[in-house]
Amino acid sequence: MQIAITFRHMETSEPVKAYVEEKVSRIKKYIDEPIDAQVVVSVEKKIRHRAEVTIVAKGITIKASEETNDMYAAIDNVVDKIERQLKRYKEKIKEHKPLSGRERQVKKTVFAAESIDEGAGGEPTIIQERNFSVKPMAVEEAVMQMDLMHKEFLVFTDAASEEVNVVYRRKDGNYGLIVPQAR
Numbered sequence: 001m002q003i004a005i006t007f008r009h010m011e012t013s014e015p016v017k018a019y020v021e022e023k024v025s026r027i028k029k030y031i032d033e034p035i036d037a038q039v040v041v042s043v044e045k046k047i048r049h050r051a052e053v054t055i056v057a058k059g060i061t062i063k064a065s066e067e068t069n070d071m072y073a074a075i076d077n078v079v080d081k082i083e084r085q086l087k088r089y090k091e092k093i094k095e096h097k098p099l100s101g102r103e104r105q106v107k108k109t110v111f112a113a114e115s116i117d118e119g120a121g122g123e124p125t126i127i128q129e130r131n132f133s134v135k136p137m138a139v140e141e142a143v144m145q146m147d148l149m150h151k152e153f154l155v156f157t158d159a160a161s162e163e164v165n166v167v168y169r170r171k172d173g174n175y176g177l178i179v180p181q182a183r
Contacts, residue, residue, distance in 0.1 A: 001028055001035045008042035016041060016071060023079045024053065030086035031057050041071060051078045060089060060148050092144065142167045143175055 003024055005017050024037050040052040051074040052065040064081035068074045136157040137145070146154040146167060153168035158179075166178040 001025060001037065003037045003039065006038070006040045008040060010041070010043045016075075019072060020051075020075055023075055024082075026079065027055065027082055027086060030083065030090060031055075031060070041075070043071070049074045051075045053078050053082055055082060055086075061150075062086065062089070136162065139165070139167060139177060 001024075003021055005020055007013070007016075020039050020041065024039060027037075028035070036056045038054045038056075040050075042050045042052075044050065047069055048067055049069060049071040050065065050067045051071070053063070055062045062082055062085045064078050064085065066074045066077040066081065068077065136159040138159055142154050142156045142165075145156075146152075146169070153166055155164060155166050157163070158165050163180055165180070168176045168178070170176050
């Protein structure tokens with residue numbers, strides 16, 4: 001676990017740094033992937049002590065901040081917030097177990113842009129080809145998975161209809177859903 005600590009408007013303090021490292025390292029038990037933690041501790045007007053934590057792990061980013069009149073209390077409170085968020089995240093993942101046995105295989109092919117331009121002629125040049133499973137899930141779970149993976153779209157099998165669908169992020173921040181229609 002990588003922990004980066006930044007002190008703003010205050011002197012660097014080894015006891016505070018050690019306390020932050022001890023408290024933030026508690027979240028390892030909730031997530032077993034490589035974790036980067038960025039912690040910013042600051043003092044404003046000599047009475048407002050603020051702690052901000054950003055946790056980045058594979059497919060998930062969690063942020064929290066807390067402000068009190070005591071730096072150690074602010075650190076405790078923000079780590080508690082992060083732990084609650086991670087617990088909720090783990091519960092969501094447990095609730096959304098994919099239905100086994102109904103996965104579909106999809107092939108992804110990437111073509112070279114020059115090979116499909118008008119003047120190129122001939123067959124397109126394949127740069128990359130990959131097969132992957134499309135798991136059955138509800139639309140809400142597909143949106144959650146897409147957000148956790150920081151992707152612009154996700155191909156999935158709708159658990160109810162067993163059709164291949166695509167959920168995507170629109171430019172206005174909302175989500176779109178593409179559902180194929182049988183002819």
